[in-house]
Amino acid sequence: MVFSNGSKNKYDVIVIGGGHNGLTNAAYLARAGKKVLVLERRHVLGGAAVTEEVFPGFKFSVCSYVVSLLRPEIIRDLDLPRHGLEILPLDGTFTPMPNGDYLWRVNDHGKSRREIARHSKVDAEAYEEFGKAMQAMCRFVKPILSMVPPDPSTLNPRELMKLLFLGKRFQGLTSEDKYNQVQLMTMSAIDFLDQWFETDVLKATMSASGIIGTFLGVRSPGTAYVLLHHYMGEIDGAFRSWGFSRGGTGAISSAIAEAAREFGAEIRTQAPIAKIIVKNNRAQGVVLQNGDEVYGDVISSSVDPRLTFIKFIEESQLPAEFLEDVRRYKFRGSSGKVNIALDALPDFKCLPGPGAHLRGAISISPSVEYMERAYDDAKYGNFSRRPYIDMVIPSLTDPSVAPPGKHVMSCFVQYAPYKLRPGLNWDDQREAFGNTVIDTISEYAPNFKSIILNKQVLTPLDLEREFGLSEGNIFQGELSLEQLFFLRPVPGYAQFRTPIKNLYMCGSATHPGGGIMGAPGRLAALEILKDVKTAPSRAKPARVGHPGGTS
Amino acid sequence: MAETRDVIIIGGGHNGLVTAFYLAKAGFKPLVLERRAQTGGAAITEEFHPGFRCSTLAHSAGPLLPEIVADMQLARHGLKLVTPEIAITALSPDGRALMLHNDVDLAAREISKFSQKDAAQYPVLQASLQKIGRVIAEALKLPPPNIDDPSRADLWAMLQTGRSLRKLGKKDMYRLLRWGPMAVADLVAEFFETELLRATVAARGIFGTAMGPWSAGSSLVLLIRAAGDPHPAGSSFFAIGGAGAITLAMAAAAREAGAEIRTDAEVKEIRHRSKSCHLERRSPPHTAYPGRSHAPHTRFRDEASELPYAGHRGQGEPGFVRLTQVQSP
Numbered sequence: 001m002v003f004s005n006g007s008k009n010k011y012d013v014i015v016i017g018g019g020h021n022g023l024t025n026a027a028y029l030a031r032a033g034k035k036v037l038v039l040e041r042r043h044v045l046g047g048a049a050v051t052e053e054v055f056p057g058f059k060f061s062v063c064s065y066v067v068s069l070l071r072p073e074i075i076r077d078l079d080l081p082r083h084g085l086e087i088l089p090l091d092g093t094f095t096p097m098p099n100g101d102y103l104w105r106v107n108d109h110g111k112s113r114r115e116i117a118r119h120s121k122v123d124a125e126a127y128e129e130f131g132k133a134m135q136a137m138c139r140f141v142k143p144i145l146s147m148v149p150p151d152p153s154t155l156n157p158r159e160l161m162k163l164l165f166l167g168k169r170f171q172g173l174t175s176e177d178k179y180n181q182v183q184l185m186t187m188s189a190i191d192f193l194d195q196w197f198e199t200d201v202l203k204a205t206m207s208a209s210g211i212i213g214t215f216l217g218v219r220s221p222g223t224a225y226v227l228l229h230h231y232m233g234e235i236d237g238a239f240r241s242w243g244f245s246r247g248g249t250g251a252i253s254s255a256i257a258e259a260a261r262e263f264g265a266e267i268r269t270q271a272p273i274a275k276i277i278v279k280n281n282r283a284q285g286v287v288l289q290n291g292d293e294v295y296g297d298v299i300s301s302s303v304d305p306r307l308t309f310i311k312f313i314e315e316s317q318l319p320a321e322f323l324e325d326v327r328r329y330k331f332r333g334s335s336g337k338v339n340i341a342l343d344a345l346p347d348f349k350c351l352p353g354p355g356a357h358l359r360g361a362i363s364i365s366p367s368v369e370y371m372e373r374a375y376d377d378a379k380y381g382n383f384s385r386r387p388y389i390d391m392v393i394p395s396l397t398d399p400s401v402a403p404p405g406k407h408v409m410s411c412f413v414q415y416a417p418y419k420l421r422p423g424l425n426w427d428d429q430r431e432a433f434g435n436t437v438i439d440t441i442s443e444y445a446p447n448f449k450s451i452i453l454n455k456q457v458l459t460p461l462d463l464e465r466e467f468g469l470s471e472g473n474i475f476q477g478e479l480s481l482e483q484l485f486f487l488r489p490v491p492g493y494a495q496f497r498t499p500i501k502n503l504y505m506c507g508s509a510t511h512p513g514g515g516i517m518g519a520p521g522r523l524a525a526l527e528i529l530k531d532v533k534t535a536p537s538r539a540k541p542a543r544v545g546h547p548g549g550t551s
Numbered sequence: 552m553a554e555t556r557d558v559i560i561i562g563g564g565h566n567g568l569v570t571a572f573y574l575a576k577a578g579f580k581p582l583v584l585e586r587r588a589q590t591g592g593a594a595i596t597e598e599f600h601p602g603f604r605c606s607t608l609a610h611s612a613g614p615l616l617p618e619i620v621a622d623m624q625l626a627r628h629g630l631k632l633v634t635p636e637i638a639i640t641a642l643s644p645d646g647r648a649l650m651l652h653n654d655v656d657l658a659a660r661e662i663s664k665f666s667q668k669d670a671a672q673y674p675v676l677q678a679s680l681q682k683i684g685r686v687i688a689e690a691l692k693l694p695p696p697n698i699d700d701p702s703r704a705d706l707w708a709m710l711q712t713g714r715s716l717r718k719l720g721k722k723d724m725y726r727l728l729r730w731g732p733m734a735v736a737d738l739v740a741e742f743f744e745t746e747l748l749r750a751t752v753a754a755r756g757i758f759g760t761a762m763g764p765w766s767a768g769s770s771l772v773l774l775i776r777a778a779g780d781p782h783p784a785g786s787s788f789f790a791i792g793g794a795g796a797i798t799l800a801m802a803a804a805a806r807e808a809g810a811e812i813r814t815d816a817e818v819k820e821i822r823h824r825s826k827s828c829h830l831e832r833r834s835p836p837h838t839a840y841p842g843r844s845h846a847p848h849t850r851f852r853d854e855a856s857e858l859p860y861a862g863h864r865g866q867g868e869p870g871f872v873r874l875t876q877v878q879s880p
Contacts, residue, residue, distance in 0.1 A: 152728070153721040175699045182698070186732075186768065221768035222732055321722075328741060379765060480767060481732030491725035 011037045011266075013528065014286055014296035016273060016312075017468070017507065019047020022302030023256040023267075024521030025506040027078050029300075030263035032529050037294065038265060039286065041272035041468065044250070045257050047302075048467050048474065049516050051250025055454045057403040058341040061248040062458070063467060063474065065337075065392055065410040066090055066361070068242040069232060069517040070252065071146065077522075083258035086246040088397045092360035094351075095205045096444040102350040103201045104357050119199040126196045136177045137184060138232045140169060145232070145512045145519050148527060149486040149494040185481070189223040190368055204365040208388055211414060213475040213514060215332040217375030218368060222481045229479060229513070242361070244394045248401060252516060276301075276312045276503065283503035286312075298528055302507035302521065303468055304476040305329055305489045313500070322499050325490035329509075330483060333460035333472025334378060336416035338437045341453040342407040345393070346445035359396045364389040364440060374415055381421025383433050386440055388414045406453070413437050418460040418471040426461035433459060475514025476507050485511055496524040497531075504528055556582045561818050564592020568801040568812075572623055575808035583810060586817040589795075590802045596795025606794035611787045614779025615797065616692075628800035628807075631791040638786040641751040649747050653786040665745040672742045673783060676752075680774070681781035683727045686715045688778035727774070735769035752783045 015026045018040030030036045044050055048063035067087060075085065092106035103119065105112040109131070117124035150162035173181060183192055189210030193203040209230035210216075210223035217223075245251045257267055275287040276299055285295035301308040309318060309326045345354050348362075365371055365388050374384035390412040395402035402408045416433060420426065426433075434457035442448040460472025469476065477483055486494040489509040496504050506524030508514035558574050560567045563585030571581045589595060593608040612632055620626070634653055641649040649665060651658045655674050663670035690712050696705035716724055730738055735756030739749040755776050756762075756769035763769070780786055790796040802812055 153717070153724055170698075178699055216767060220766050221762070223767075330737070482729045487725070487729050491729060492721065 009294050011035050011294065011296040012532075013037070013298040013300055014039065014294060015300045015302060015506070016276075016286065016308070017041075017047060017302035018045040018253075018257070018267060018269065019302055019507065020049040020253050020256060020516055020518055021507045021521035022047070022300075023253060023260055024074060024078070024518040025300055025302060025525045026265045026267070026521075027256055027260035027263055028522055028525035029528065030260055030265040031077070032525075034529075034532075036260070036265040037296065038260070038267040039271040039273055039288070039294075040267070040269045042466075043270050045267065045269060046250045046253030048463075048469065049249040049253045050467075051248030051401075054339060054456050055341050058406070058408050058454070059248055059401040060339040060408055060456070061245075061250065061394065061410055062339065062456075063337060063463065064249050064516055065244075065394070065412065066242050067245050067249060067252060067516045068230075069145075069515040069519075071517060071519050071522065073146070074256075074518040074522055078256060078259035080252075080255045080259065083255035083262075084247075085252060085255040087243040088246055090242045090244055090360055090392065090397070091356070093205060093363050094357040094360055095201055095363045095365055096348050096350045097201055097366050098443070100350050102348070102357075103199075103205060104351075105205075106356075106360070116199065116202060119202065120197070123197045123199045123202060130196045133177065133180055134228070134231050136173065137181055137228055140173055140177070140181060141228060142232060143169070144485070145517070146523070148496070148523055149488070149511045151492070151495065152486055153492065184224045184228050186221060187224040188219045188221050189227045190218045191221075192224040192227070200367050201365070204368045204371050205363050207368065207371060208363060208365045208390065211334075211371070211375070211388070212412075213335065213473065214478050214480055215330075215334045215378070215415075215417070216480065217379075218371045220375075225481060225484075226479050229515075244392070244397055246398050246400065248394070248398075249516060256518070273312065276308070278313060278317045278500055278503075281317070281499075282501045298502050298504065298532065300504045300506045300524060300528060302505075304331070304470050304507060304509045305505065306331070306470040307468060308503075308505065309498075317500065319499050322490065322493070329489050330478045330480065331418070331469075331471035331473040331476075332478055333418040333463060333469065333474070334416065335412060335414040335472075335474060336383070336433060336460060337458040337463075338411040338413055338434055339456040339458070340409040340411065340438075341402075341455070342393075342409055342451050343453050344405075344447075344451045345396075345407060346409075346441070346451065347447045348445045350444070358393055360392075362391040362393075364391075364444065378415035378417045381417060381419060381424070383416045383420075383429065383436065384414070385436065387416070387437065389437060389440060391441070411437055411441070416460055416472075418464070418473075426459040430457050430459050430462075433457060476509040477514075479513050484513065488513065496520075496527045556580060558582070559584065561821075562586075562592060563590035563802070563812060563814065565594045565798050565801060567592070568798060568805050569619060569623070571810040571812070572801065572805040572808050575805060575810040581805075581810045583805070583812040584816040584818055585812065585814045588814050590812060590814060591795050591798035594794040594798045596793030604793060609794045610789075612790050612794070612797060614776060616779070618692075623801060623804040625797070625800040625804060628803040630796055630800040632788050633791060634786065634788040638782060639751060639784050641747050641784075643747050647747075649745075649751065651751065651782075651784045653782065655782065658782075658784075662745070662748060665748065666743070669743045669745050669748055673748075676742045676783045677781055679723055679726060680777040680783060682719055682723050683730075683774060684777035684779075684781045686712070686719060686727065687774055689715055691775070691778055730770045730774060732768055733770040734765050734767050735773050736764040738770045738773065739764075755783075755785050 012034040013029050013036045015022045015036060015038045018038050022038055023045065026036045026038045044052065050062050051059050052062050053059050054062065092104060095103045104115055113124045113127055116127050147162065150159045152163065170178065189207035190203060193206055197203050207218040210227035211218055212226065212230065214223065214226055261267060272289045273286045274289045276283055277285040277287060283299040285293055286299065287293050305326045309323065315323065345358060347353065351357055370386060371388055374386060374388050377384045391409055393407050393409050395407040420429065434455060438449060463469045463472035477489060483489065488494055488511050494511055496506060496510055498505060504524055506521050508520055510520045510524065512519050558579045558581040560571050560581055560583045563583045567583055568590060571583045574581045595607050596604050597607045598604050636652060637650050638653045639651045650661050652661065655677050659670045659673045662673055693708045696709050719727065735753045739752045743749050753764040756773040757764055758772065760772055776785060806812060
């Protein structure tokens with residue numbers, strides 16, 4: 001090993017947090033020749049993209065369970081397939097209905113059209129057009145995922161060019177797409193879908209993508225954008241495709257970690273940090289919880305802003321206004337996860353027996369009203385009595401994750417508000433929450449209770465405790481319009497830099513946000529490299545100054 | 552019976568009357584057609600019980616733009632506006648009341664009975680709303696730009712809006728960008744701790760919409776209202792004689808300028824020669840009919856099949872009807 005700074009405990013870059021973004025960040029920096037150390041609190045890498053053998057023989061993607069947004073340039077740059085990444089297709093969404101019918105859409109457009117035509121001929125027509133329109137929207141928004149957000153408050157020509165670039169792209173859209181884009185940015189998912197479709201179950205299922213990770217309902221304005229965010233899924237250039245990673249989502253993190261190690265990064269697990277060392281407004285290193293001090297020219301934090309700036313840094317080191325903005329940053333976790341070990345496959349009343357419908361996503365979203373009622377409960381501090389559930393059974397596609405003949409099932413459940421109403425707490429409610437999920441599924445698959453071998457219930461509080469996701473928000477902060485693009489995580493600091501020199505952010509709390517995308521980690525690495533390249537031995541001070549001045 | 556006019560305005564509400572006035576001023580001879588027996592639309596005063604006259608619908612003079620009052624010389628036409636000392640009294644179920652004066656310092660003094668912190672924050676919010684409101688007010692005065700195929704004037708207007716946005720300074724500019732899409736409940740929680748004050752200010756964000764205070768985007772409603780009036784809770788002012796007095800003065804001004812106004816004159820149908828209809832294929836609804844004053848759905852839903860632009864959902868054409876959204880609160 002080469003010690004570029006002569007001392008064993010001195011690194012070019014220390015990355016806090018070994019989630020997929022921290023690892024991506026480390027890999028890109030190591031690839032550029034930097035001496036990088038990654039510090040992960042848990043015993044296992046991956047953050048929320050992690051596979052764990054929760055029950056003997058049953059491996060779960062404990063938190064994040066499907067993949068689609070992982071940036072193709074990262075897969076290429078880091079050569080992830082060589083490091084073991086293999087994406088398996090997740091085909092379709094199956095929505096059982098209480099009246100005994102179902103809606104089953106698959107990637108094959110013709111098939112989906114025929115299926116939708118069973119419910120409504122007009123909608124089958126519209127589905128085609130809708131797909132095309134969304135693709136156009138995605139094409140417009142996608143380059144934004146790979147760009148550093150502009151700073152609209154400066155007159156710096158480089159920033160103005162970025163704004164001009166966006167304006168030009170917008171003018172390049174067709175008339176119809178322009179209005180669609182404006183609507184997508186402002187409307188509710190249901191208002192948007194209402195313009196296209198009449199089938200309630202279709203709208204309900206599609207609108208579900210609009211609320212994931214937000215504390216909003218399908219009728220709340222702003223959810224149409226989140227719908228688009230999830231529509232952008234792309235694997236190997238194919239739009240709208242979602243997949244499993246062989247071995248669970250942890251395998252993605254492992255592949256990135258392997259790439260980082262190959263480039264020379266050092267990765268330590270079970271290394272929780274206590275403080276970021278800041279002197280003269282310059283980040284210099286970290287103190288581990290065991291008291292060890294590690295020094296680095298650059299500190300890159302992939303954990304969320306609350307941990308980075310409130311837990312790890314003294315209040316006096318930060319400008320008051322910046323701190324105020326960080327405190328205001330909204331997390332408000334709204335979902336939980338229930339992982340279930342199954343002895344056999346669930347048998348749905350509306351489509352009995354095993355079949356291809358179990359290989360895709362199974363969505364409990366029978367009607368728009370059902371979805372909105374689920375939100376109503378959450379608004380007043382209760383988990384939904386009948387929640388929206390998105391289930392997958394990865395063991396059908398990837399048998400390596402369960403003992404022969406047995407299965408694992410991942411259930412994403414919304415709403416489960418982090419803040420319960422006064423008098424309730426999650427430690428007491430965990431069991432009831434898990435039972436609600438199982439009861440809900442049993443209404444559609446009567447054999448369900450009898451095939452459960454074991455279950456793991458993760459409430460938002462558990463996500464916070466176990467995975468360091470403040471308030472249990474799966475995206476490190478709500479994906480709401482006021483927290484996106486140049487406003488993420490706080491106004492004036494969207495370019496991965498912070499008020500403290502040499503301290504950077506590289507997690508999902510930065511642009512373009514959550515999901516196993518890797519984009520924040522990569523973009524932050526490129527920005528760090530820009531700064532250190534211009535000052536070879538010492539990282540250049542943060543470019544974005546705060547109006548509040550120094551601290 | 553057929554007559555020909557250069558401009559016909561359907562609906563004699565306050566917007567129809569203002570349109571008629573400006574067009575008449577510009578040398579046109581507009582004809583205003585009102586279905587009811589009196590002009591005024593939703594800004595009317597009626598005797599609903601012998602001796603009791605009431606502003607039937609809109610009951611405060613709302614954000615009436617001062618330059619319109621000046622241009623139309625509404626005072627000369629009999630309009631008298633009064634501003635009560637107390638803008639709003641919020642009642643609490645515990646028997647207390649929060650009286651918000653139009654005067655910000657007096658309002659803050661009242662608030663201090665509930666919370667010192669909130670009393671200090673109230674003028675801060677007002678100052679910010681005043682600055683941000685000015686930018687929005689400028690934008691409100693302009694016709695919405697045609698984003699599809701912007702004209703030179705549209706681009707210039709957008710540039711001006713962008714400039715005034717930047718002139719706000721970094722803090723308020725980011726506030727405007729951040730607040731716009733937010734829920735008004737979150738906005739008021741950033742400033743106040745008193746639930747009653749939060750609710751009173753947040754009420755401005757849901758007024759007339761189908762949203763709740765927790766709905767994202769309700770802040771924008773508050774900001775747009777702030778363009779006319781920066782007091783956080785809104786300062787009310789009234790017309791002597793009720794809201795109808797405003798439209799009476801407007802009708803007088805429009806007539807004096809040369810407009811003709813007919814009441815009891817319901818429009819049954821808009822005739823158009825299908826291809827030469829002035830509804831352009833690629834224009835959004837708000838620029839298509841400069842003289843429009845009806846809610847879009849009554850105008851376009853009924854006649855959808857007649858209009859060249861009324862494509863169906865999902866058939867390649869965006870569909871004129873689809874672009875406009877009207878919800879009753």
